[in-house]
Amino acid sequence: MAKKHDIAIIGAGNLGIAIAKGIAGAKLAKPKNMYLTRRHLEKLADLKKQKFNVLANNIEAVQNAEYVFLCVQPKQLPDVLKEINPVLDPEKHVLISTITGVEIPTIEQHLETTMPIIRAMPNTATAIQESMTCMCTKNASEDQVKEVKTFFEALGETLVIDENLMKAATVLAASGIAFFLRYIRAATQGGIQLGFHAEEAQKIAMQTARGAASLLVEGENHPETEIDKVTTPQGCTIAGLNEMEHQGLSSAVIKGLMASYEKINNITQ
Missing domain, CATH: 3.40.50.720 (NAD(P)-binding Rossmann-like Domain)
Known part of the structure; x- marks a missing residue:
């Protein structure tokens, strides 16, 4: 009991x-x-x-x-x-x-x-x-x-x-929900452009996001370890990843987190 x-x-x-x-x-x-x-x-x-x-x-x-x-x-x-x-x-x-x-x-x-x-x-x-x-x-x-x-x-x-990290935790975990949802929305829009109906594209994007996170949770691996399993030489995955990086994917995410962190510092001062 x-x-x-x-x-x-x-x-x-x-x-x-x-x-x-x-x-x-x-x-x-x-x-x-x-x-x-x-x-x-x-x-x-x-x-x-x-x-x-x-x-x-x-x-x-x-x-x-x-x-x-x-x-x-x-x-x-x-x-x-x-x-x-x-x-x-x-x-x-x-x-x-x-x-x-x-x-x-x-x-x-x-x-x-x-x-x-x-x-x-x-x-x-x-x-x-x-x-x-x-x-x-x-x-x-x-x-x-x-x-x-x-x-x-x-x-x-x-x-x-430590309490001095609580504002950062708010950005990464609480605001982070919105950031990940925005990626899923973008993936859904891309899926529609590739030919899927909106409901189909969203279902694929949602489950793929869940699967990606679960691979890290269950396997306790670094993201790059799982990325390497998907990318093959001269393949479509690495082509897509490289184009996203050329367009500033990682940089945009980091800058977005920092902008959110700067804002929360200004709000709570």
Whole structure:
């Protein structure tokens, strides 16, 4: 039987709901031990039917929990922490923030006590349990970090990093979803020009992208190792790869990542 965890998710929007479903689906916590808050409770009606505790009272949710997920908008954070401060207990609670761009020192400014804090950056693939989640921590024990890492592993892969890399992680993992989708769209458009119907071209592009990523995940090889298996002397693959590089494929990707990183630095300063 899974270890019992009491979990509060403050601000159960799309991400909060995905976290709740992932944790429950992995049997890391039972729905009856999870407390989800939101202003408009009607949007959590389906979760209520699944025996999750659905409520509008953040204080009650925190009082019943050990792990407290903060999934609110950045502008809502000060008021939420002011509200729950009286019931936060550093001996009991672990704060887990998924709030984009909000650093741990900023969270600490709104707390009345020193607490274990874990900052996590999932991406939108949490909805299908294929997220890449990067985490950084402060004042959390090794066991607490391990436990929270297990929660996010129910939603995909995780990596613990230094906080100074969290902006880069946002670009590479969160914005990265859009970058890879743009490649699939481009491949689909190319497939249409080659003669496929749009639905056929997209299906081929999607599954090929999935296969390429899976080769690296399962085989743990460098991309070039797998590329070498496809390219033959004077073949069509190397001709296409060379033309893409002549047109600046790798350079464009790297420049795009750096532009995104520069933008996120300017936004969060």
